[in-house]
Amino acid sequence: MDKTVLAAILVAGVMAPAAAVAQEVSDGVVKIGILNDQSGVYADFGGKWSVEAAKMAVEDFGGKVLDKPIEIIDADHQNKPDIAVNIAREWYDTKQVDAIMELTTSSVALAVQGLSKEKGKIDIVTGAATTELTGKQCSPYGFHWAYDTHALAVGTGGALVKAGGDSWFFLTADYAFGYSLEQQTADFVKANGGKVLGEVRHPLATTDFSSFLLQAQSSGAKVIGLANAGLDTANAIKQASEFGIVQGGQKLAALLFTLAEVHGLGAEAAQGLNLTEGWYWDQNDKNREFGKRFMERTGRMPNMIQAGTYSAVLQYLKAVKAAGTDETKAVAKQLHEMPVHDLFAKNGHVQANGRMVYDMYLFQVKKPDEMKGKWDYYNEVATVPGKDAFLSVKDSGCDVSAFGK
Structure with missing residues (x-):
């Protein structure tokens, strides 16, 4: 050739x-x-x-x-x-x-x-x-x-139950996310010897939480779990302050609250909140x-x-x-x-x-006088290992055997 x-x-x-x-x-x-x-x-x-x-x-x-x-x-x-x-x-x-x-x-x-x-x-x-x-x-x-909701339940819910918050009342967003977050946190509370005293559900983008908060307050629960997110959580926290709920001895658990919402709410109102995130800029x-x-x-x-x-x-x-x-x-x-x-x-x-499985983190919002700068909001309290934060394939309910069909 x-x-x-x-x-x-x-x-x-x-x-x-x-x-x-x-x-x-x-x-x-x-x-x-x-x-x-x-x-x-x-x-x-x-x-x-x-x-x-x-x-x-x-x-x-x-x-x-x-x-x-x-x-x-x-x-x-x-x-x-x-x-x-x-x-x-x-x-x-x-x-x-x-x-x-x-x-x-x-x-x-x-x-x-x-x-x-x-x-x-x-x-x-x-x-x-x-x-x-x-x-x-x-x-x-x-x-x-x-x-996901399981990681939030393990992180924030787990911390509060361990700290003595063994009775809960949920204020829940009325759609799939809220139901899932409420259920998984409630299951975690019960599995650790706590009780759920009740729940109330609110529409997405509610501006008036007064009736919902009054029900939560009258329940006598040690912890009011906010199974919502974004402006709904921020508005609930603001109005809870007006009702003197925290001053009265009940704790608020912001089950999904991120740095963006903390900043929007401000350190004065958000101080002391426990929350779970998977990442923080100052780590x-x-x-x-x-x-x-x-x-x-x-x-x-x-x-x-x-x-x-x-x-x-x-x-x-x-x-x-x-x-x-x-x-x-x-x-x-x-x-x-x-x-x-x-x-x-x-x-x-x-x-x-x-x-995707990776470590999550439990944070607590700093008091205003602890902050060293405008976005210096968090103290890292604990690491939640990925194997604990997320459900295994076996426990998830996913039939992976069907993926090949």
């Missing part, structure tokens, strides 16, 4: 895999959608700040993966599952979105995960809390990243460096939702690179197998049901 022809064949053989890889990025771009609440009660919880975190992840990754550009698009789902599903469907069907992330509000996250499973697309939830995402409604392409040098960059872009420090979104986007891009394609099954396989080690999760791993 002619040496020139042989050389050409050998070069073609070497080049073929690279060409194949290049063709494995659908539509020539890797496109990620950030879908969350940008105008309602959870606008500070995640909101446009999560979009900025996602963009930071893309920039830190280098702006390209497999030599193709990475694009972030976003939309406001207004905390309405029907709106969220319509947006997600349009993204998948006409805008070639490869993965949807953040998904604040459990009812929204469950609905979009259901659609993503149907469409064979990846979703990574950082903003919603219900364990159903990796439980009975799990998906082979669905991942739950930042926290170490890497977190402080990220917090500084985030502050320069947004004028605020990130909470665990925003830092978690950064981590989720970064890990997804690492998985695409490792898979050599943005094809869903190949990327999902990498996401399940790859360790998670970044500024958000130290030695994290993903279970077969899609739950």
Whole structure:
């Protein structure tokens, strides 16, 4: 055979895999959608700040993966599952979105995960809390990243029961997230010898908590568990102060409260609150460096939702690179197998049901005179090991054996 022809064949053989890889990025771009609440009660919880975190992840990754550009698009789902599903469907069907992330509000996250499973697309939830995402409604392409109701129950609920808070009354948001958070915290309280004296449920975005708080106050419970989030929790705490509930000897347990809501409420009103988060900007040098960059872009420090979104986007891009394609099954396989080690999760791993397991932290909000700066809100009280914070696959209710069907 002619040496020139042989050389050409050998070069073609070497080049073929690279060409194949290049063709494995659908539509020539890797496109990620950030879908969350940008105008309602959870606008500070995640909101446009999560979009900025996602963009930071893309920039830190280098702006390209497999030599193709990475694009972030976003939309406001207004905390309405029907709106969220319509947006997600349009993204998948006409805008070639490869993965949807953040998904604040459990009812929204469950609905979009259901659609993503149907469409064979990846979703990574950082903003919603219900364990159903990796439980009975799990998906082979669905991942739950930042926290969930079980981790919050173990963290905040566990601390208060151990401190003598053995009787509870729940003030609960009237949708999937609130029910799940109430149930799991109540189960934890009972398992540790405590009692649940009652509960009352309120609509999302309530402004007047007076009747609900009066019921909680009259129950005589040592702890009033606020199984809600965002402005709902902040408003409940403000109005509880007006009723003198804490002064009367009852404790408030903010079961989902992040740095964003603490800042909105202010240290004077929030001081002494116990809360659980998976990340805090002042824990170490890497977190402080990220917090500084985030502050320069947004004028605020990130909470665990925003830092978690950064981590989720970064890990997804690492998985695409490792898979050599943005094809869903190949990327999902990498996401399940790859360790998670970044500024958000130290030695994290993903279970077969899609739950990312890593250590959570119990914090207490400082008194105003303890603060050394504007965003210096937390004292770290305890570490909640990932194996304790999150349900195992066996206990989650997810039938992972069905993933191969």
